[in-house]
Amino acid sequence: MNYNDVTHQEQDPSVLLDTAEETEVDALRKQLAALEEKNKELENLLNQNPYTGLPIRRVFDREYERLIQRSDATFGVAILRLDAAYERIKNTRDRNKILLFQTTRRLLSVAGNNVYQSDRVDEFILLLHASSNGDVAHQIAAEITEVVAERHEGPANDISFGCHIGIALYENGSTDRAEVIGNADIALEEAVRTRSSWHIYTPELGAGYRRKMLIEKMLTGAVRSGFEQFRILYQPFVDRDGRICGSEALIRWNPPDLGSIGPGAFIPIAEETGDIRFIGQWILYNSCRRLAQWHAQGYTNLYVSVNVAPTQFAQDDLVERVVGILDSLKLPGSCLKLELTEGAIMVKPEEAVTKMHALRERGIRISVDDFGTGYSSLSYLQRLPIDTLKIDRSFIDDVDTNPENQEIVRAIISMAHNLHLETLAEGVEREGQLQFLWNEGCEFIQGFYFSKPVSEHTFTNYLRSGSVLPQPNTPGDSPMLAGPVL
Structure with missing residues (x-):
């Protein structure tokens, strides 16, 4: 044996190099595969909501x-938001995670892998592949709301809540993604506003939403x-003597550019935005300022009634604001x-009663508006410091012809008198209504039968003449009322 040959073969550099290269390539392949796997895991994590495991908006x-x-x-896009019952418990952190996880599983059971997490943790986006028309969308929405509302399993088995859903249907080439999502969001807000389970977008x-x-x-x-x-404007209150x-x-x-907009259209919006605080203060001050001028002209028994919106009444400094205006105008x-x-009273009834007592201590009178449409019980009404x-x-509207409404109005007047309260009927337009109310003992009347809301100039003329003169050819006019001003 030639040991020199063996030694030479074992130390052949080309063989050693090939082996090293193969080992290095294999190692690189493994590292690359591991890196790709980690990238996939990272991408999945980045694309999933950590609480629900659902894919996110992008x-x-x-x-x-x-x-x-x-x-x-052709498909539908639905935005689902958990309702107010969930809002009340969402800050219980541990149970909140369980509730979100269980709710997610329920949504997946109905919609399959077509459920996505919105930017809000209590909001979900669903692709409704079968929803090419409203009927199918209604069916799917009904199934979803039913499963969401089911009572949860332990440790949250004492909890249940519902949801609101807004749906927009896509038809080929009709709208882009942002518009479809926007339409679904409009439908969702309508469902929340009307307290309905779901709503489907319509043009x-x-x-209406864009006008709002x-x-x-x-x-x-x-x-x-x-x-x-x-x-x-000022609409008169008239007593039994005219x-x-x-x-x-x-x-x-x-x-x-918009024309006249009634308070029913803009006051609710002002409450949502918070502008009602400024509007309410402006009305209160300016109506009292005008009243001070009428008092200076000799009409010292005249009073003005001002509506107070719920959010305005909830202000901590309401009493100070009202009293400050009266004091500044003497x-x-x-x-x-x-x-x-x-x-407004029943949002926080105990606080409301305290605030009402503070107002009454300064001589300010209080009226319960739209009585009979709310939920005041007789026992609670007795506790309210009202006039x-x-x-x-x-x-x-039809108290002169509708026996059922006659009984309701009769009961309200009787109850008020038993509690030593006055009654005022609004919306009186016909003599038949007026006569029924007078006969039943109603103290004060407001409505087009005597006068529509008028400018301060016209109201001043009423005061000077001592009467309200109906305008000719106006629905609800009457030749009545020629009495003195209090």
């Missing part, structure tokens, strides 16, 4: 864009610019009446 966006590439693409709903957004924008601008677009004893201050808004508290709804029950117009 995954939905990619799937949406993939779907619309099909020429026959009419969209038009326009009103909101213009309203905020009108408030910030000094209330120049607003005015206050005398004008007071008036309700009613705001009107005339924005450019008006007695007895010349102001505040109109509160049953709903007047204002009977809602819905009972007055």
Whole structure:
């Protein structure tokens, strides 16, 4: 044996190099595979919500864009939000995780892998592949709301909550992703507003929503610019002798390009945005300022009644604000009446009663507006420091012909008198209504039968003449009322 040959073969550099290269390549392959696996895991983690495990919004966006590439693409997009019952318990952290996880499993059981997490933890996005029409969407929404509302398993088996769903249907080429999502969101807000389980977007709903957004924008601008677009009208209160004893201050808004907008359209929006605080303060001050001028002209028994919105009544410094206005104008508290709804009082009833007592201590009178439409019990009504029950117009509309409403109004008047309260009926337009109310003992009347809401100039003329003169050829006019002013 030639040992030199063996030694030479074992130390052949080319063989050693090939082996080393193969080992290095294998190692690199393994490292690359491991890196790719980690990248996939990382991508999955980045694309999943940590609480629910659902794919997040950008995954939905990619799937949406993939779907619309099909020429026959028809599907629905639903946005689901857990309801107020969930809001009350969501801050219990451990149980909240369990509830979200269980709710996710329920959604997946109905919609399969077409459920995505929205940017809000209590909100989900669903792709409804079968929803090419409203009937199918209704069916799926019904199934989803049913499973979401089921009572949860332990350790949260004492909890149940529901949801609201907004649905928008996509038809090939009709709208882009942002618009479809926006439409579903509009439908969701409508479902929340109406407290319904679900709502499907329609063009009419969209038009109404866009008008609301326009009103909101213009309203905020009108408030910030000094209330120049607003005015206050006054509708008289008339007693059994035909005398004008007071008036309700009613705001009107005339924005450019939109025409006159009634308070029923913009006051709820002002409550949502918080502008009601400024609007309410403006009405209160300016109606009291006008009242001070009437008092200076000799009409010292005249009072003004001002509506107080629920969010305005909830302000901690409401009493101080009201008293401050009266003091600055040197008006007695007895010349102001505040109109509160049953709903405003019942939000926090104990706080409301305390606040009402503080107002009454300064001589300010309080009226419960739209009485009979809320939920005040007789026992609770006895605890409220109020002066007047204002009977809602819905009972007055046909009180001269509807026996059922006659019994309701009769009961309200009787109850008020038993509690030593006055009654005022609003919305009186016909003599038949008036005669029924007088016969049943109602003390005060408000409505078109005597006068529509009028400008301060016209109301001043009423005071000077001592009467309310109906306008000719106006529905609800009457030749009545030629009595003195209180």
